[in-house]
Amino acid sequence: MGKLLLRMLSSFFPLLRKVGINDQQLFRIVEMKLIMDSRRTSAKFGRVSAQPGKEKLGSGNLNFILLIYAGTGFFFVSMIISNVNNIMLPMIFFNSYLLFMIAMTLITDFSSVLMDTADNQIILPRPVTGRTLFAARMVHVFIYLFQFGMAICLVPVTCIFFIYGIAVGMACIVTSISTILLAVFLTYCLYMLVLRYASEEKLKDIITYFQIFMTIAFALGNQLIPALVNVSDTLSSFSPGPYAYLAPPVWMASALEAVYINKWDALHIGMVLLSIGLPPVLFWIMNKYLAPSFSRKMAVLGTDIEAGVKNTSEVRTGSTKSVSERLSTRFCRSGTEESGFQLTWKVSSRDKQFRLQFYPSMGYIFVFIFIFMFKGGREMDTIWERLPETNNFLWAVYMPLYLLLTARYLVSFSEHFPSAWVYFSAPVIYPGQLISGSIKAIAIKYFAPALLLLFVLSFVIWGAAIIDDFILGCFLQFNFILIAGEISKKHLPFSQQPNTQQGSGQLIRMMLQLVLMAMLIGLHYLVLRFPWAIYCLIPLTGLTAFLHLRRLQNTKWPAITL
Amino acid sequence: MNPIITLSGLKKQYNGLYVLKGIDLSFSQGEVIGYIGPNGAGKSTTIKIITGIIPDFEGEVKVLGLNVATYALEIKKRIGYIPEQAAIYEVLTPAEYLLFIGRLYDIEQETIKRKSMELLRLFDLADKSGMRMSGFSKGMKQKVLLISGLLHNPEIIFLDEPLSGLDANSVILVKEILSQLKQAGKTIFYSSHIMDVVEKISDRIIIINQGQVVADGSFSELKEKANLGSLESVFTELTGNHEHHSVAGTFVDILKN
Numbered sequence: 116m117g118k119l120l121l122r123m124l125s126s127f128f129p130l131l132r133k134v135g136i137n138d139q140q141l142f143r144i145v146e147m148k149l150i151m152d153s154r155r156t157s158a159k160f161g162r163v164s165a166q167p168g169k170e171k172l173g174s175g176n177l178n179f180i181l182l183i184y185a186g187t188g189f190f191f192v193s194m195i196i197s198n199v200n201n202i203m204l205p206m207i208f209f210n211s212y213l214l215f216m217i218a219m220t221l222i223t224d225f226s227s228v229l230m231d232t233a234d235n236q237i238i239l240p241r242p243v244t245g246r247t248l249f250a251a252r253m254v255h256v257f258i259y260l261f262q263f264g265m266a267i268c269l270v271p272v273t274c275i276f277f278i279y280g281i282a283v284g285m286a287c288i289v290t291s292i293s294t295i296l297l298a299v300f301l302t303y304c305l306y307m308l309v310l311r312y313a314s315e316e317k318l319k320d321i322i323t324y325f326q327i328f329m330t331i332a333f334a335l336g337n338q339l340i341p342a343l344v345n346v347s348d349t350l351s352s353f354s355p356g357p358y359a360y361l362a363p364p365v366w367m368a369s370a371l372e373a374v375y376i377n378k379w380d381a382l383h384i385g386m387v388l389l390s391i392g393l394p395p396v397l398f399w400i401m402n403k404y405l406a407p408s409f410s411r412k413m414a415v416l417g418t419d420i421e422a423g424v425k426n427t428s429e430v431r432t433g434s435t436k437s438v439s440e441r442l443s444t445r446f447c448r449s450g451t452e453e454s455g456f457q458l459t460w461k462v463s464s465r466d467k468q469f470r471l472q473f474y475p476s477m478g479y480i481f482v483f484i485f486i487f488m489f490k491g492g493r494e495m496d497t498i499w500e501r502l503p504e505t506n507n508f509l510w511a512v513y514m515p516l517y518l519l520l521t522a523r524y525l526v527s528f529s530e531h532f533p534s535a536w537v538y539f540s541a542p543v544i545y546p547g548q549l550i551s552g553s554i555k556a557i558a559i560k561y562f563a564p565a566l567l568l569l570f571v572l573s574f575v576i577w578g579a580a581i582i583d584d585f586i587l588g589c590f591l592q593f594n595f596i597l598i599a600g601e602i603s604k605k606h607l608p609f610s611q612q613p614n615t616q617q618g619s620g621q622l623i624r625m626m627l628q629l630v631l632m633a634m635l636i637g638l639h640y641l642v643l644r645f646p647w648a649i650y651c652l653i654p655l656t657g658l659t660a661f662l663h664l665r666r667l668q669n670t671k672w673p674a675i676t677l
Numbered sequence: 678m679n680p681i682i683t684l685s686g687l688k689k690q691y692n693g694l695y696v697l698k699g700i701d702l703s704f705s706q707g708e709v710i711g712y713i714g715p716n717g718a719g720k721s722t723t724i725k726i727i728t729g730i731i732p733d734f735e736g737e738v739k740v741l742g743l744n745v746a747t748y749a750l751e752i753k754k755r756i757g758y759i760p761e762q763a764a765i766y767e768v769l770t771p772a773e774y775l776l777f778i779g780r781l782y783d784i785e786q787e788t789i790k791r792k793s794m795e796l797l798r799l800f801d802l803a804d805k806s807g808m809r810m811s812g813f814s815k816g817m818k819q820k821v822l823l824i825s826g827l828l829h830n831p832e833i834i835f836l837d838e839p840l841s842g843l844d845a846n847s848v849i850l851v852k853e854i855l856s857q858l859k860q861a862g863k864t865i866f867y868s869s870h871i872m873d874v875v876e877k878i879s880d881r882i883i884i885i886n887q888g889q890v891v892a893d894g895s896f897s898e899l900k901e902k903a904n905l906g907s908l909e910s911v912f913t914e915l916t917g918n919h920e921h922h923s924v925a926g927t928f929v930d931i932l933k934n
Contacts, residue, residue, distance in 0.1 A: 139780075139783070140780075140781055143777060143780045143781065144781075147766070147769070147773075147777045150768075150769070150773070151766055151768045151769065154768040154809065233764075235730070236760050236764030237764050237765065237766065238781070239730050240728055240729075240730055240753065240758040240760070240826075241753060241778065241781040241782065242750050242751075242753040242754040242781065242782060243750075243753075243781055244750055245732075411732050411733060414730060414731060414732055612768075
């Protein structure tokens, strides 16, 4: 599918010559990247995998992700069917969703591809311009995003064809592609605009903070659009508010309305021009003004001078113990576990790929808590007043699990995966302790501070009554992560090679995790009906968490997935 | 004869710290230049600037009469660069990788395939041309890297530790290849820590320390100047590292305790 899309896209490549991109090289680089995406290796060092044949992440994973994306399209079917006379409303919602999903997938799953410096040593010494390499990275990402976008569109667009006819259906395909392009170019432009004013040494730090900001901005923006368009009680009386015309989904919906009702006044023509014209304009601005400085900065990243100079500020004398060293001594039961703990603690702060993929999730948890707590269609101040009467604190209890699950998944991968040879050369009897040490590091470094912060906020709103719920929630989440660790593949920390396909499921994985969290919350909600049960469950779940941890610590080599 | 490479007042700073502090050098066609220095001296940075990989620097660098700041792409077409680390797409096979690299230079597919196979055969890798490189040894990857840097028959060749990880036979073969490339009029810029190889193959040796050139001349000139017997002694003298013996002694003492 990726190769087919590349071939289709390549017919437009000659147009790129005008902005200084070598279309032939562009094609070859992307083609090679797609080949590499379908292959993956991990550090095995002669050992046999616990799950032979399952270690390759091929097209099956991508197909599954596409299926989930396609499934989300069903949400819009009833909206389209129940608003046959008003195409605007369902199309505003649909295009908002499409824009949000594509932009968020790009930020969450593909930022690491944009910031990939592995190519610098291989491709930059060849006669390839930074612009061509940047365009190759963009096309590479776009091929995946386009597939996701098409998957989301599949059901709603088919529905549009049946209900509104071929002309509107065709127009819907065009506006959907335009929305996908807009999401990609807008996000890239924002990225590069910020990076334009950042020095090389600050680039990596800035991008991680920017990701958190973008995550929150896009997620809240997606929530704001319904408010902007003035959805009244009767959907038939719907009309866009004056500021709504600033939002791209409204342009797309207006363009479709123009085709549907055959209305070509100044407003509708303007909307059609904006919806089709803005993506190429953004692309031109990006390539002409933003890409060159970005490429220059990327060329320096990952070079020895950068590493050499940066490391000078991180010199630590042997006499002082770092935070991770002190914590690992306190929380780990063996030297092996301490190693897993310290490696995860330190690498997770310094590894660019890990940070690029993990940091947005910190933004997500606060966005989702906000969305879930303040849902219900009432005024914000009414919800706020009635909040202490609700059980919405359960979202605060369980949302940190998302951090735990995401970090647990990501610590398996590293660009420096061959370095995992040390696990095999060292006299490690229980490699499970490397994993348990790694989980402890994640729990203390990311999960505990998030839980504590949410506890303090919840304490202010709900009072002391929630203390036992937080304790139970904490134990339940530990059980969850340890059981998940037992039944899924047991990868050693930073031992697997990352690739684009592996990274591409991040957002959808998050959505599935939200469903799991909702199930845990549902269970906890049931427990709330029987106040005595919570006091029985706290020691019980504490004990089972301890037993699961022991089981993981005693895992031997044959059970490890290499 | 016009110099093939000239560096005038070359400086490079990063984060306010100068890693190159003003380098003035020029090289003629057909010269084999040994470029040596301790870790962090600025060797790789110099090479990356000359080859157009690092675009931001102070001073002027001309390669083949072209300014690197303006004509990096033209220069890259006519030079070959073999980096220190085996930077390679390991999930590809040698044949796939060389085809990919060759096409970036616009070489015809058939030519790449033919030349690749012949060169792989010389390095005893022909039977592995269809195997993914993730399972290759460091030396095998280095051989593929070497081929990828020379496939387009460059006029100037930059080698950063080219013998790293190679077996004894391959080292002899590479030294012989370099010698024949020199005879064919190629300019070779050779950076290495292996002093005896630099000593044997270089017409001219440049020693760089803390971002500055501390010595420049043929091996016999340097030897005469420093009044020492081997390049290793000259290097030690000029870079100011005289404590190897005592450091080694302390190292072993620490292990004992």
